[in-house]
Amino acid sequence: MTSQVDFRVARERFQRYAQEANQQDAATLFAQTRTERDEMPEEFPKRRSDRIAMAIPVRVSGTDHDGVNFDVDARTVTLSRNGATLIVKQHLKPDQEVKVRFPRRAKEAMFRVVGRIGGESEGYVYGVAQLDAAVDLWGIGFPPMADSKRVVGRLVMACSECNRQEVVYLNELEIQVFQANQSLSRPCGACAKSTLWKNAASDSSSQKPTAAAAGDDSSSMPQPSTVGRRRNTRVNAKLMACIRQPGFADEVVMTENVSRGGLCFKSSKAYLSGSPIEVSVPYSSAGANIFVPARVAHVFEKAGDKIYRIGVAYIKPEEALRHS
Numbered sequence: 119m120t121s122q123v124d125f126r127v128a129r130e131r132f133q134r135y136a137q138e139a140n141q142q143d144a145a146t147l148f149a150q151t152r153t154e155r156d157e158m159p160e161e162f163p164k165r166r167s168d169r170i171a172m173a174i175p176v177r178v179s180g181t182d183h184d185g186v187n188f189d190v191d192a193r194t195v196t197l198s199r200n201g202a203t204l205i206v207k208q209h210l211k212p213d214q215e216v217k218v219r220f221p222r223r224a225k226e227a228m229f230r231v232v233g234r235i236g237g238e239s240e241g242y243v244y245g246v247a248q249l250d251a252a253v254d255l256w257g258i259g260f261p262p263m264a265d266s267k268r269v270v271g272r273l274v275m276a277c278s279e280c281n282r283q284e285v286v287y288l289n290e291l292e293i294q295v296f297q298a299n300q301s302l303s304r305p306c307g308a309c310a311k312s313t314l315w316k317n318a319a320s321d322s323s324s325q326k327p328t329a330a331a332a333g334d335d336s337s338s339m340p341q342p343s344t345v346g347r348r349r350n351t352r353v354n355a356k357l358m359a360c361i362r363q364p365g366f367a368d369e370v371v372m373t374e375n376v377s378r379g380g381l382c383f384k385s386s387k388a389y390l391s392g393s394p395i396e397v398s399v400p401y402s403s404a405g406a407n408i409f410v411p412a413r414v415a416h417v418f419e420k421a422g423d424k425i426y427r428i429g430v431a432y433i434k435p436e437e438a439l440r441h442s
């Protein structure tokens with residue numbers, strides 16, 4: 119459906135961003151540009167953190183083009199350290215300033231409307247950039263993007279004692295501990311000690327404890343099946359992952375293995391080799407999930423089974439440039 123012109127515009131924009139901004143951000147932007155081509159905002163805020171798919175109920179207030187004040191319910195679709203995408207019924211103009219209030223934390227911050235990304239039955243989807251970076255509106259700690267290069271899994275976790283939320287990057291060992299316990303013991307800056315961390319729930323107001331975890335008893339820690347010094351060591355881990363592809367419903371799958379370079383899963387769906395996708399691993403249907411750009415690298419069909427084994431490679435910045 120994408121016309122050649124749309125695609126060229128998207129590609130040029132992508133290449134410009136790749137030069138200006140963090141390259142991984144550009145790859146994400148490119149994937150987003152191809153997915154959501156309803157109305158292209160003129161610019162996107164530079165992303166300096168991962169993008170979390172997380173539904174948080176908020177209030178958005180401001181003044182419309184007739185000078186009438188509005189104060190309406192909205193919710194986040196994605197959020198990052200310095201921006202968000204919001205679903206809101208109110209029409210917003212590019213460059214307009216709005217106040218976003220997060221009632222559960224009793225916090226608010228001013229945002230600039232970057233542009234409309236699309237529409238859903240619930241309302242319009244807008245990209246917004248936070249104006250006052252000093253306000254910690256979401257209450258989520260974001261590690262520097264540079265830390266994300268050497269990870270096999272990304273998720274949002276919450277401290278079980280103080281409820282602080284952080285984007286957490288898991289290495290080969292940590293992802294196996296998480297697989298076994300659905301929790302991790304890690305230091306909490308707020309509690310100033312090591313505490314038990316679990317998947318953060320998507321709607322922070324209805325956070326429910328998950329089934330009792332095995333606890334942080336380190337004797338329950340599994341022996342890593344494959345941990346080495348080699349780059350892209352594959353860990354045989356069965357983890358929920360979500361595959362997002364433009365024009366298709368999300369597919370939740372179980373991984374066969376994960377590595378820093380990608381992952382492998384089985385599906386009855388015949389993915390096309392080379393297709394751009396976005397992947398979240400580990401994925402939680404009730405949780406806050408982090409999607410990163412990737413592509414389908416290999417598709418193997420087991421003879422006559424109609425079950426495919428799909429290999430996925432995360433898109434490296436230099437690769438994204440070469441293939442665009």
Ligand SMILES: [Zn+2]
Pocket residue numbers: 277278279280281282306307308309310313
């Ligand atoms: Zn804590």
